[in-house]
Amino acid sequence: MSEVKDYKYIGQRTIRPDGFDKVTGRANFGADLTLPGMLWARVKRSPYAHARIIDIDTSKAEALAGVMAVATAADFPAIASETLQMGETSADIRDLARNNLALEKVLYHGHAVAAVAAVSQTIADQAVELIEVEYAELTPVMDVLEAIKDDAPILHDDLFTAGLAETPETPSNIAMRMELKKGDIDAGFAEADVIVEREYQTPTVHQGYIEPHACTVRYDEDGQSMIWCCTQGHFDVRASTAKILNMELSKIKVIASEIGGGFGGKTTIYLEPVALVLSKKSGRPVKLVMNREEVFRASGPGSATRSWIKVGARKDGTITAMQGILHYEAGAFKGSPMAPGVMCVFTPYDVANVHIEGFDVVVNKPKVAAYRAPGAPQAEFAAESAINELADKLDMDPIELRLKNAAKEGTQAIYGPKFKAIGLVECLEAAKNSAHYKSPLGKNQGRSIAAGFWFNAGMSSSVVINMNPDGTVVVVEGSPDIGGSRASMAMMAAEELGIAVEKIKPIIADTDGVGLNSTTGGSRTTFATGMAIIEAAQDVVKQMKERAAAVWNVTLDQVDWVDGVAVNTADEARLSAAEICAAAGSTGGPISARASLTARGAGPSFAVHVADVEVDPDTGKVDVIRYTAIQDAGKAIHPGYVEGQYQGGAAQGIGWALNEEYIYDENGVLENAGYLDYRIPLASDLPMIETVIVEVPNPFHPYGVRGVGESSIIPPLAAVSSAVSNAIGVRMSELPCSPPRVLKAIQSRDN
Amino acid sequence: MATVIFSSELQKFTREEQTDVDVLNYRDLVSALEDKYQDLGSDTLMKMAVAIDGEIIHDPLLERLAPDSEVHFLYRISGG
Numbered sequence: 001m002s003e004v005k006d007y008k009y010i011g012q013r014t015i016r017p018d019g020f021d022k023v024t025g026r027a028n029f030g031a032d033l034t035l036p037g038m039l040w041a042r043v044k045r046s047p048y049a050h051a052r053i054i055d056i057d058t059s060k061a062e063a064l065a066g067v068m069a070v071a072t073a074a075d076f077p078a079i080a081s082e083t084l085q086m087g088e089t090s091a092d093i094r095d096l097a098r099n100n101l102a103l104e105k106v107l108y109h110g111h112a113v114a115a116v117a118a119v120s121q122t123i124a125d126q127a128v129e130l131i132e133v134e135y136a137e138l139t140p141v142m143d144v145l146e147a148i149k150d151d152a153p154i155l156h157d158d159l160f161t162a163g164l165a166e167t168p169e170t171p172s173n174i175a176m177r178m179e180l181k182k183g184d185i186d187a188g189f190a191e192a193d194v195i196v197e198r199e200y201q202t203p204t205v206h207q208g209y210i211e212p213h214a215c216t217v218r219y220d221e222d223g224q225s226m227i228w229c230c231t232q233g234h235f236d237v238r239a240s241t242a243k244i245l246n247m248e249l250s251k252i253k254v255i256a257s258e259i260g261g262g263f264g265g266k267t268t269i270y271l272e273p274v275a276l277v278l279s280k281k282s283g284r285p286v287k288l289v290m291n292r293e294e295v296f297r298a299s300g301p302g303s304a305t306r307s308w309i310k311v312g313a314r315k316d317g318t319i320t321a322m323q324g325i326l327h328y329e330a331g332a333f334k335g336s337p338m339a340p341g342v343m344c345v346f347t348p349y350d351v352a353n354v355h356i357e358g359f360d361v362v363v364n365k366p367k368v369a370a371y372r373a374p375g376a377p378q379a380e381f382a383a384e385s386a387i388n389e390l391a392d393k394l395d396m397d398p399i400e401l402r403l404k405n406a407a408k409e410g411t412q413a414i415y416g417p418k419f420k421a422i423g424l425v426e427c428l429e430a431a432k433n434s435a436h437y438k439s440p441l442g443k444n445q446g447r448s449i450a451a452g453f454w455f456n457a458g459m460s461s462s463v464v465i466n467m468n469p470d471g472t473v474v475v476v477e478g479s480p481d482i483g484g485s486r487a488s489m490a491m492m493a494a495e496e497l498g499i500a501v502e503k504i505k506p507i508i509a510d511t512d513g514v515g516l517n518s519t520t521g522g523s524r525t526t527f528a529t530g531m532a533i534i535e536a537a538q539d540v541v542k543q544m545k546e547r548a549a550a551v552w553n554v555t556l557d558q559v560d561w562v563d564g565v566a567v568n569t570a571d572e573a574r575l576s577a578a579e580i581c582a583a584a585g586s587t588g589g590p591i592s593a594r595a596s597l598t599a600r601g602a603g604p605s606f607a608v609h610v611a612d613v614e615v616d617p618d619t620g621k622v623d624v625i626r627y628t629a630i631q632d633a634g635k636a637i638h639p640g641y642v643e644g645q646y647q648g649g650a651a652q653g654i655g656w657a658l659n660e661e662y663i664y665d666e667n668g669v670l671e672n673a674g675y676l677d678y679r680i681p682l683a684s685d686l687p688m689i690e691t692v693i694v695e696v697p698n699p700f701h702p703y704g705v706r707g708v709g710e711s712s713i714i715p716p717l718a719a720v721s722s723a724v725s726n727a728i729g730v731r732m733s734e735l736p737c738s739p740p741r742v743l744k745a746i747q748s749r750d751n
Numbered sequence: 752m753a754t755v756i757f758s759s760e761l762q763k764f765t766r767e768e769q770t771d772v773d774v775l776n777y778r779d780l781v782s783a784l785e786d787k788y789q790d791l792g793s794d795t796l797m798k799m800a801v802a803i804d805g806e807i808i809h810d811p812l813l814e815r816l817a818p819d820s821e822v823h824f825l826y827r828i829s830g831g
Binding site for chain 1: 763809
C-alpha cells in the first residue's frame, strides 16, 4: 500500500540520459546500422486491395545482376493458426505471417507479396519491378458497415464469427461479437426524462510516428541470427519471428534501436522475418527499410469505427441507462481493439443499466495496429459526445453532469472489478476550478470538455542492477524507451539506493542480455519495470548493508542505509557505497541484483480535457486557441515527462479530431499516403497545452504510480469536436472536423 | 468461499450471474468452474485476465484466493 512519502529524487525534473545522443545526432535508429557486406532489400507490393494470387514469377528479378536473393511466402514454413501471446496482446501467428508476405490472396493495396535483396538499393528497387504477379481481382470492401452486409465480398473463407450463441455455418467478415451488460436497459430508459441517441464515425488514422519501420538482420552459418530494429518490444519481435520461421528463441538475438516514435504502431512486425529469409538465402546481412509511402499503405493504422450511442437521464442529471453498438475495422485480418473499446466506452460513469455490443470486422485495409489506448479514443469519443449533448439538453454544466455520475472508489466497472482509489472526480474538480474553464469566450469560439479512461497494464519485466567498484551504477533493463523511461528508471533506482541519479546509467539490453520483458505498451513501463527496479535496488541495498556489517563485524540490524551510506548504529562509523563496492572483491564478490516479475495491480488513469476552439465561418477552419489536459498520474516520477505525455496525447487527439483521416478511392487505394496530404498537427497549429497533474496514488504500487502514456489521447476527440459544435451550433458526430466538413455543417445550419 | 461474478459474455456458459466456490487458489478455481459448468472450458478462462479483489492480474495461475475474495474474469487488455 502506498502512502505519502518525502522523496529525494522521485518528482524531480532530471536530465534525460539519452538526451545528448539525440540532440547531437549520435543516437542510432532503425535504419542506422550498416554491416560489412550488407545487402539492401525492397518489398514488392500488391496493386490491388483484394485479389487472388494466381502466380508469382521471380525469374527475371533473380536474373538481374546484383540481385542476391528473392523471397515469397513460399519461403516461410507452413504454420497453423495459433494465438501467440505477445506481451499483453495476442496475434494469430498465421495471420501475422500472411501479413508479412501474402499467401493465396492479397487483402489490401500495398500488401507485401515478395521481396528482393541486392547489392544496392537501386538494384533492389529495379528488381521488384521485374517480379511478375498474376492476380484475379476481387471486389474490395472498404467500410465496416458495407463489410457486415449479407452480400458483402468475403475476405476469408475460414473466418466464422466468434462470440455468437451458436457457431455459424457460413463465413463472415465479422470476426467477433462481444457483449457486456448489467441491469435492465429498457427499464433504465423508461426511467429517463431526457434521451440522447446518435451515430458517430471515426476514420482510419495513422499513429504519426516519424521514423519508418526498419531493420538490419544477419543470419549466420551456424543458424544464429541477429535482428536490429526499431520496436516497442524486441522480445516480441523475437517470439513472433521465431514462430513464423520455426526457429528456437535462443537462435535469435534482437537489439532494439533508438525509436523515433511508435505509439502502438511498433508493437508488431512487418519486415524482420522477410529480411531474415533474404539473409539466409543470400548468406549476407540485409537491411530493409520502409519508405514513408509504405508505412502508410502497409503498416497498421488505428481502427476506423462506426458507433451508435443512446444515453438517458432524469431531469436532475442522474444517468439511468447507457447503450452502445460499436463496429471496429480490423483491416485485413481479425483483431481490432474492439474489446477494450467495449470495456472502456461508459466506464467513467457509475450507471445501473448498461448494454454494449461490439463487432470486430475485417475490411480490405492494412491490418490495424495498436494506437495509444487502442480502441478507447473511438468509443469514448462517441460516449463523451453524447454526454455533452445530454448536458445541453438538461441545461446542465457538463462537468456537473459528469460529477453527478462519476465512477469512484467502489464503483463496479462494467468490465468486472470494483475500482480501488481512482482520480476521475479529482480531475473533474480540477477542470471546474481551472482558470481556463472560468475564462470568457469570444465570437465564433466554443468550449467543451471530455473525460477519458484507460486501464493501464502490468505484464512481465526483468532488470539487473550492477554496482561498479567506484559506487556508480548500471541499471540493465529490457523495455525500449519510447517516452523517457530510462530517466524514470534511474530516478527510482536512485531513490532506493540513495545514490545521485547522475551516477546511475540505465541501458536497454538486447534479448540475450536480460530476462524477458513484455513490450513497452499499455503504459506499463514506469509502473512495471519500475517495480522490478525498486525490488532489485532494495536487494542491492541489503547486500551493501551485509558487506558493511561484515566489515564492522556487527549484525545486519545494526546497519542503517542513509543517503547511499552504510551507518553503524553502534559507533556512527560510515561506509559509502563507493567504499563498499571498491572492497567488494574481498567481502564476497561484485555486488549485483536482479529482479524478474509479472506486475499486478496496474492502476487505471482518468483524464479530463478542456478545449477552446475558434471557427472561421467562411472556411470552416478550426483553430484550437486554448487547451488544458488534466490527468491522474498516481505519482509522477518525472513530472516533466508526465506533462510531455499529457501534451503529446492531446496533440495527437486534436489531430484525430480536426484533420487526420486515411482517404481511399473506390478501388481501395490510399490517396494521401504521406505527411503532406495526411495532416498531423504542427507546433504552429497548437497553443501551449496547459497541464495539471492530479496525484491519487495507486494503492498497488510502492510509490503509487499509474501509467500515464495513453489516457491523454482519449478526451481530445470529443472535447474538440464538441467545442466546434458549440461554436457553430451544429452537432459534429463524424471525425475529423476538417474545414470542408465544418463548412458544410455551417451551410446546412444557415440553410 | 470466494465469490465469482460472471460477465454477460461468460453467463452464456454459466447461465447465472455469480457463484460461490470453496477453493484456495486460482488453479483450483478454474478446475471447480470447469466441473460446475460443462460448457465453460478452461481454454476460455485461461485466455482471460482476472481481477481478484479489484486487482487485475494477467497471469494468475498460482494466485491465492481469500475466503471472501471477489473474482471477475475479463478480456486481456491491449495497449499502445
